[in-house]
Amino acid sequence: MAGLGELQSRVMAALWDADGPRTVREVLCALSGERPLAYTTVMTVLDNLHGKGWVHRERVGRAWAYIPARAREEAGAEMLREVLDSLGDPEGVLVHFARGMDERESEFLRRALSGDGE
Template sequence: MAGLGELESRVMAALWDAGGPRTVRAVHTTLAAERPLAYTTVMTVLDNLHGKGWVRRERAGRAWVYTPARAREEAGAEMLRDMLDSLGDPRGVLLHFARGMDEGESEFLRRALSRERDGT
């Protein structure tokens, strides 16, 4: 899965935060509150995200409504996996990452891995 550009990331965040299908107009309204942005730009970005498999779309009358193709956490994990695969030494990268985790993150990961091994 390809990474996202800055505007693509903002569009995806708006869709994830919305919690349901959104039209181009609704996404544009959300993003335009942050900074001026052309409606056609948002429409093009959503079309590109659909082509890349990041969003699904359905017709609702004359408009398309868009929803994320996967949860934010799943997309983040896929992006991390792609990055690890591209770096040549995934174990080394993970080790450096783990060393930078705070105690709460480390404990969460230990518990999650323990549950996974136990099948719970």
């Protein structure tokens, strides 16, 4: 995910996949099938994500519970906008992207742009 490091992206994915707020311990458990991580590492990543505005947090007893500040799709769209703005020719990039779409994606985009995709 652009704008985030590899571990930050994994932590955000764990939060987006959750049914609600998650504590540091719950995020750590969600990531446990991957590489071993220290509790303090996950805590630091979540604190940094909070500082960057990626997550909101609330107290649950003595712990913080974290929830994404925006939906995965919204965050992806914001990152795509930043990339397009940084390239100098966003129209050209979009044309190349659209030409690489499969038929299902093309049809979905046509419906969404016409107002029928929602």
